[in-house]
Amino acid sequence: MLDHIPPGADLIVPMAAGEPVATLDAIEEAAETLEGVRVHQMHCLRDRPYLHGEFGDRLRHVSYFLSHVTRPAFHAGTIDYVPTNFSEVPAVLRDHTRMPVLVAMASPPDQHGLCSLGTNAEYVARFIGRVPVFLEINPQMPRSFGLNQVHLSQVVGFCEHETEMPEVTPAVPDARDHAIGELIAARIPDGATVQTGIGAIPNAVLEALRDHRDLGIHTELLSDGIIDLVERGVVTGISKRRWPYTVVATFALGTRRLYDWMHDNAGVHMLPVDLVNDPRRIGTEPNFVSINATTEVDLYGQCASETVAGRYYSGSGGQADFARGAMFSEGGRAFVVLHSTTRDGRSRIRPILTPGSVVTTLKNTVDHVVTEYGVADLRGRTMAERARALIEVAHPEHRADLEREALEWDFFAR
Numbered sequence: 001m002l003d004h005i006p007p008g009a010d011l012i013v014p015m016a017a018g019e020p021v022a023t024l025d026a027i028e029e030a031a032e033t034l035e036g037v038r039v040h041q042m043h044c045l046r047d048r049p050y051l052h053g054e055f056g057d058r059l060r061h062v063s064y065f066l067s068h069v070t071r072p073a074f075h076a077g078t079i080d081y082v083p084t085n086f087s088e089v090p091a092v093l094r095d096h097t098r099m100p101v102l103v104a105m106a107s108p109p110d111q112h113g114l115c116s117l118g119t120n121a122e123y124v125a126r127f128i129g130r131v132p133v134f135l136e137i138n139p140q141m142p143r144s145f146g147l148n149q150v151h152l153s154q155v156v157g158f159c160e161h162e163t164e165m166p167e168v169t170p171a172v173p174d175a176r177d178h179a180i181g182e183l184i185a186a187r188i189p190d191g192a193t194v195q196t197g198i199g200a201i202p203n204a205v206l207e208a209l210r211d212h213r214d215l216g217i218h219t220e221l222l223s224d225g226i227i228d229l230v231e232r233g234v235v236t237g238i239s240k241r242r243w244p245y246t247v248v249a250t251f252a253l254g255t256r257r258l259y260d261w262m263h264d265n266a267g268v269h270m271l272p273v274d275l276v277n278d279p280r281r282i283g284t285e286p287n288f289v290s291i292n293a294t295t296e297v298d299l300y301g302q303c304a305s306e307t308v309a310g311r312y313y314s315g316s317g318g319q320a321d322f323a324r325g326a327m328f329s330e331g332g333r334a335f336v337v338l339h340s341t342t343r344d345g346r347s348r349i350r351p352i353l354t355p356g357s358v359v360t361t362l363k364n365t366v367d368h369v370v371t372e373y374g375v376a377d378l379r380g381r382t383m384a385e386r387a388r389a390l391i392e393v394a395h396p397e398h399r400a401d402l403e404r405e406a407l408e409w410d411f412f413a414r
Contacts, residue, residue: 013041121146223252
């Protein structure tokens, strides 16, 4: 592998479960021989010395979405961060890397010599056949279908290394999550195409959809919660205009059950993120429903989804991609979800965002904001109507203060 890393190379590495563990181990071990090498990765799950500046500029990390691993490194200044919408990451990498090399984990080859990137397609699939490719073949990686196939003739080299896939146990929804899930499920028609993520609220939404019919799945992240809906017959995809009868995603992260379910499953297509998250393509699906979480909403309707208390926490991801796509969809609806308060009781609905907060989804794009107290419908409403709708779904203990502050900020006529 080291023979294929020239000075100044940009290594493009899959996110999350697709990280080539042994290959990156070997690259770190040889870091003193490298010069100006950057590793580009969106969501890193494994901590490594190079993330903390151990090798200086010989080997440095560039992140496109902060994780629990890269977050402290970013705040310490030992990694770089590029803000961008998920759908645009392939183009950003294409236009802003110098000597790209794709380094990825893959399934063993099939009888035709084709390896699959398994849980991943996202930005890496766009570089297959366009840049040098080095694979780490792991028998634990599921073989998936879609546009994430690599023939052995297309690679400059490969190694074989068996390692357990990273697992994320599904979060257990609490009463607030279930309330939000029921509110959203009641607004999703049969035959809709749904995008949702991972976590307690998405799991509650998926549970609440158990009696729906003929739903489609077109989502960036494939998680365990989808399996039950497919096996129950709720998800059939028959109403989808693009890729009907299939579950479409751009990466997967969950438990071994999810990876086993994906393996050789022709009903699951893993596609590049600039296809899956493209708002223009999303908008061609009728009744498209987008569900994404935020950390804070102000009375204008602005959603700060990548900062917490004004400090960078994650990244833009695909939230704006899907919110915009749902706007273009005939009958489409976009939901931004959050608990009404933080763990210490602070209201997540505020007159203005906390200083330092970054707007992820613009006020003009936000459609519905959902807390455990209800749904604020913001599309097409006046500033005063939006503010009142948001105050109505805030925690009851904070509503009077929000009313007073809304007057001070001129949301209401005096």
